[in-house]
Amino acid sequence: MKKRKSEERFAYSVVSPALIIVFFVVIAPMVITLMYTFVNMDSTSTRTGQFMGLHYYISALSSAQFWADFGRTMYYTVLSTAAETIVGLLIALLLDQDFKGVKFLRAITIIPWAIPTVVNGSLWKLIFNGQYGVLNAILLRLHLISSYQSWLGDPGSAMNAIVIADAWKMTPLAVIFFLAALQGFNRATYEAAMVDGAGVFRRFWVLTLPYLKPTILIVVVMRTVEKFKAFDLFYIMTRGGPADGTKTLMYDAYLKAFTNLNYSQAATYAYLIAIIVVMLTVAYMKIMRKGSDELE
Amino acid sequence: MKSLKSIVSIGLSALMAVGMAGCSGGTNGGGDTSAKKGVTLKALFMKQAGYSETDINAMTKDFEAANPNIKVDLTFVAYEELEPKILTAAKTGGYDVVLGDCIWPSQFAKSGMVLDVTDRVKNLNVSDIYQGALDSTKYNGKYYGVPWLNDVKYLYCNKSMLSKAGISAPPATWDELIADAKAIKDKGIVQYPIAASWSQAEALICDYTVVAGGFGGAFVDANNNPTLNSDANKKALSFMYDSLKSGLTNPKSLEMIEDDVLGTFTSGNAAFALNWTYMYNESKDASKSKVVNDVEIEPVPGEGSVKSATVNGGMPLMITAGSKNPDEAWSYMVYLSSKDVQKKYCKDALPIWKSLYSDSGVISTGGADLVKVSNTQYQYIVNRPQVSYYSELSNNMQSKLQSVLLGKEDAGKALDELQSKAESLQNG
Numbered sequence: 001m002k003k004r005k006s007e008e009r010f011a012y013s014v015v016s017p018a019l020i021i022v023f024f025v026v027i028a029p030m031v032i033t034l035m036y037t038f039v040n041m042d043s044t045s046t047r048t049g050q051f052m053g054l055h056y057y058i059s060a061l062s063s064a065q066f067w068a069d070f071g072r073t074m075y076y077t078v079l080s081t082a083a084e085t086i087v088g089l090l091i092a093l094l095l096d097q098d099f100k101g102v103k104f105l106r107a108i109t110i111i112p113w114a115i116p117t118v119v120n121g122s123l124w125k126l127i128f129n130g131q132y133g134v135l136n137a138i139l140l141r142l143h144l145i146s147s148y149q150s151w152l153g154d155p156g157s158a159m160n161a162i163v164i165a166d167a168w169k170m171t172p173l174a175v176i177f178f179l180a181a182l183q184g185f186n187r188a189t190y191e192a193a194m195v196d197g198a199g200v201f202r203r204f205w206v207l208t209l210p211y212l213k214p215t216i217l218i219v220v221v222m223r224t225v226e227k228f229k230a231f232d233l234f235y236i237m238t239r240g241g242p243a244d245g246t247k248t249l250m251y252d253a254y255l256k257a258f259t260n261l262n263y264s265q266a267a268t269y270a271y272l273i274a275i276i277v278v279m280l281t282v283a284y285m286k287i288m289r290k291g292s293d294e295l296e
Numbered sequence: 297m298k299s300l301k302s303i304v305s306i307g308l309s310a311l312m313a314v315g316m317a318g319c320s321g322g323t324n325g326g327g328d329t330s331a332k333k334g335v336t337l338k339a340l341f342m343k344q345a346g347y348s349e350t351d352i353n354a355m356t357k358d359f360e361a362a363n364p365n366i367k368v369d370l371t372f373v374a375y376e377e378l379e380p381k382i383l384t385a386a387k388t389g390g391y392d393v394v395l396g397d398c399i400w401p402s403q404f405a406k407s408g409m410v411l412d413v414t415d416r417v418k419n420l421n422v423s424d425i426y427q428g429a430l431d432s433t434k435y436n437g438k439y440y441g442v443p444w445l446n447d448v449k450y451l452y453c454n455k456s457m458l459s460k461a462g463i464s465a466p467p468a469t470w471d472e473l474i475a476d477a478k479a480i481k482d483k484g485i486v487q488y489p490i491a492a493s494w495s496q497a498e499a500l501i502c503d504y505t506v507v508a509g510g511f512g513g514a515f516v517d518a519n520n521n522p523t524l525n526s527d528a529n530k531k532a533l534s535f536m537y538d539s540l541k542s543g544l545t546n547p548k549s550l551e552m553i554e555d556d557v558l559g560t561f562t563s564g565n566a567a568f569a570l571n572w573t574y575m576y577n578e579s580k581d582a583s584k585s586k587v588v589n590d591v592e593i594e595p596v597p598g599e600g601s602v603k604s605a606t607v608n609g610g611m612p613l614m615i616t617a618g619s620k621n622p623d624e625a626w627s628y629m630v631y632l633s634s635k636d637v638q639k640k641y642c643k644d645a646l647p648i649w650k651s652l653y654s655d656s657g658v659i660s661t662g663g664a665d666l667v668k669v670s671n672t673q674y675q676y677i678v679n680r681p682q683v684s685y686y687s688e689l690s691n692n693m694q695s696k697l698q699s700v701l702l703g704k705e706d707a708g709k710a711l712d713e714l715q716s717k718a719e720s721l722q723n724g
Contacts, residue, residue: 043407044684045724130548131560153495153551154702241496242550243698258380260688261407 036267043261056268065252066269070276073248076163077227083167085219088174089212093204095175096182106179113172121236124165128152128237155245158238162246166233174219181215182208214288221284228277249273335624337368339393340382342375346445346574346611346645355641359631366624382616386410389618392625396441398432398610399498399680399687405435406684410614414438416626428677429648433612435682441612443648444633448606448673449506449570452579453592457485457567466594470510470535473568473597477544480567488546490539491557491566494701496694499553501680502607503570504697508532509605509678510598516681522718524693525711533707537700550701562587570596572609573646576666593665595673604676610648646670685721692717 037057040050060066095106115123127134130150139145152158185208193203231250234240240247240255249269257266341352349372356368371391373381379400385391386409396404404410417439422430425443433441451473453466461480467473477489493499508514513528523529539545546552546560554571558578561569562585569575576593579585595604613629615622631637638647639655642662652658653671680686696714699705 043409044403130551131556131565148548150548150551153548239496241695241698243496243702243704244695247695255691258383259691260685261383261403262688 033267033270036264037271039264041263041267042265043263052264056264057272060265060268060272066249068244069247069249069252072159072246073228073230073250076159076230076248077224080163080166080170080227081220081223083163084171084174084223085216087167088171088219089178089216091171091175092178092182093208095179109172109175111172112169115169117169117232118236120165120169121233124161124168125152125237128161152238153242155243158242159246162233162237165237166227166230170223174223177215177219178212181212185211217284217288221281221288224280224284225277228273228280334365334367335621337366337392337621337624337628338371338390339368339628340371340373340378340385340391341395342378342611343372346447347641348644351641351644355632355637358637359628362631363627366628368628382409385618386616387618389616389620391616392619392621393628394614394616395444395611396614398608398612399690401433401440401612401614402435402682403684403687404614405438405440408617410440411617411619411622412438412440413442413615413626417442420630424650425648426650426674426677428608428674428679429610432608432610432679432682433614435684441614442629442633443610444613444629445611446646446648447572447609447611448677449502449572449596449609450576450606450669450673451594451596452561452569452571452575453594454561454564454567454587454590455592456590457489460485466592467597469597470507470599474539474544477539477568478542481544486565486567488543488565489567490545491552491560491569492545492549493553493557493570494536494549494698495551495553496698497553498690498694500694500697501690502609504532504536504693505607505678505680506570506596506605507536509607510596510602511535512600512602514678516683520681520683522681522715522722524718525708525715530708530711533697533700533711537703537707540701541703550698573666576663593669595669595676598676604673605678606673606676608677608679683722685724689718689721
């Protein structure tokens with residue numbers, strides 16, 4: 001009994017440094033931010049400190065700006081997740097084959113992922129530059145465009161440019177997940193199917209895809225959750241422009257905090273983003289559970 | 297077992313103690329000097345533009361030599377990091393003296409981030425300081441800083457392009473500028489004669505302030521009430537849109553900020569450009585510019601009864617509200633902005649003191665052309681609205697103005713919407 005108690009105390013003392021750090025760095029700020037969503041923390045307001053109830057949540061959810069940001073964030077999330085998943089799967093299927101140089105290819109596939117987001121953003125900003133960008137130069141020489149285009153100067157193409165920049169960097173992550181799953185697949189099943197006369201597409205559709213379903217769901221969930229909070233690429237490449245065409249929820253929250261100095265609005269946006277992400281995650285997990293139940 | 301546990305416990309406690317000491321002692325390297333008679337000031341400056349880091353270090357060394365009981369710790373950051381750093385440090389005095397953009401004093405004053413220095417400013421020789429520069433630190437009739445880094449936008453012309461088109465003198469009005477640009481374009485000298493910084497950033501508002509001012513418009517009236525949808529402002533915005541539509545302003549301007557305008561001008565792809573003082577030295581640098589001998593700097597044109605109007609882009613020095621040493625901070629600021637120091641380092645940035653513009657030393661170091669045009673231009677400085685909600689208003693203006701310039705919205709309607717937004721911000 002005494003030994004158990006002293007072991008308990010020892011356990012607590014060993015864990016306490018981590019607990020203290022987590023409390024001060026994670027939990028306390030989360031709680032304080034939550035409080036900010038209910039209290040007027042606009043630093044230039046005359047009514048700072050006043051309890052506002054659900055005022056900020058209601059005004060955010062009923063503002064056209066919030067839903068416009070939401071729409072743009074969803075567009076970006078869906079498009080870039082789809083691109084990464086599909087292209088990642090295709091590349092993984094390729095890298096799963098055995099041919100000369102495949103090991104080298106597998107190694108260099110990781111390079112885009114290793115580049116810091118800030119560097120990636122600056123890189124693509126230069127590529128898409130309307131006056132001297134490489135993309136314009138190549139397309140012009142291929143006679144695909146008649147003159148240099150301002151890719152980042154139009155709201156629609158700017159958003160697509162950011163999707164490309166993000167997909168290029170993060171596809172290797174999807175490739176790794178799919179490749180790992182594929183490597184565990186029993187080759188004998190393929191051979192049996194080939195003997196039965198099944199072609200490439202049929203083998204893929206009937207054997208590979210169902211096997212990869214859980215992996216696909218994991219990749220999609222992870223990427224969606226990450227992308228909903230996207231900020232750094234937008235900050236580097238377009239700063240929310242042109243004409244707000246690339247302003248996401250997170251970028252708007254940043255502006256509200258650091259430019260407008262309205263910490264309540266920013267905190268509310270942050271919590272709304274978190275709530276949406278949790279809802280998406282729960283939905284995906286439900287689908288995942290259903291999916292894995294089906295497999296059994 | 298027991299000895300192992302005690303070893304681990306002691307080890308952990310030691311680690312925690314070191315960690316805590318590291319945390320608190322971190323930035324306060326000068327913690328022990330402030331415990332004695334001396335004072336350590338922490339000052340925040342900007343990299344890149346205006347006075348160089350070397351210059352500021354030299355100025356600070358001289359100040360420390362003249363004031364042996366004060367030490368100054370300098371920090372240099374990029375412009376984008378200035379505001380967040382000031383916001384997080386202002387109330388706790390993480391920095392005593394900070395360099396800010398002239399659009400921040402109103403907001404900082406209202407949120408209690410910087411000190412009211414009206415009484416101290418009165419002791420300076422204010423009549424010798426350009427009014428526009430001094431006013432940039434004013435809010436509700438009180439002063440919250442000292443102007444230090446002087447900057448306005450000028451009109452830059454490519455002399456050889458103008459003479460090839462048969463234009464003998466730089467344009468004095470915006471209409472003349474358009475006519476000149478058209479002549480240059482028609483003769484095939486350059487595809488897009490005008491380069492401007494119209495991306496969704498503060499740069500766009502700076503340019504709009506210049507053009508609107510030239511047309512006699514203002515964003516707020518004398519009582520700081522918004523006047524965004526005045527006829528003059530609408531005319532100025534339509535003017536900017538028309539210049540894009542007629543192919544006179546480079547369409548890539550919508551993704552450019554000032555550095556991109558510099559690149560376009562120095563590579564010989566623009567005949568006219570609006571930009572800050574730094575472009576003058578950069579475009580005369582043979583290692584970076586192709587137009588070294590063709591650069592001409594002129595006052596910005598006006599229109600009608602307005603001779604000229606330019607936007608104030610200066611950066612004042614301010615004392616944070618949380619500073620423990622406001623008196624020493626003030627003496628440091630006064631030293632940095634004093635006539636002698638500004639005269640010595642005028643190659644990088646021109647002084648705030650009117651009398652220095654006729655000083656032969658300043659003229660030879662700063663460059664005769666630049667000093668001459670500045671002396672004229674500084675009399676026509678327009679400040680962006682000095683209201684506490686300026687930053688939020690600017691964000692709204694940036695996206696709406698871009699909509700108009702992209703042809704997605706009508707200028708009049710957009711400005712009407714901005715006016716209502718400004719009014720609601722004012723009352724909010």
